[in-house]
Amino acid sequence: MTSMIDLKAVERKAFLSHFQDGLLEIMVGILLLQKDYPPMYAYGVLVALTVVLGELLNKHAVYATSAVYATSAGTMLVIGTALLVHFLRSYPLPEEDPIPEEIANVGR
16 A cells, blocks of 8 residues: 655755745844844844855755754853843842832831
8 A cells, every 4th residue: 555755846845845944044144133232133134144154054064054053042042141140140130129118118
């Protein structure tokens, strides 16, 4: 009970699906570049380079695209963590209770 499989149709569908995903990522990169917020330029360039490098390396290695995406995601996580730590050090939580006792004890 074998059925005929049209390999050309399967390959074409896989190619078009992958190509459409790449277009979406390039459009996200362009949108990030259009925002007037300097860190977004770095993220936009990183996303755009990820797509281009992933496509170039995908022809030569099997898992190259995954490695490129993992590297760019790791870079974004490191940058985000560094910015969060910098923000938390710049604006620490107050040591004293910010609510005066007169207001805190209302209704007790």
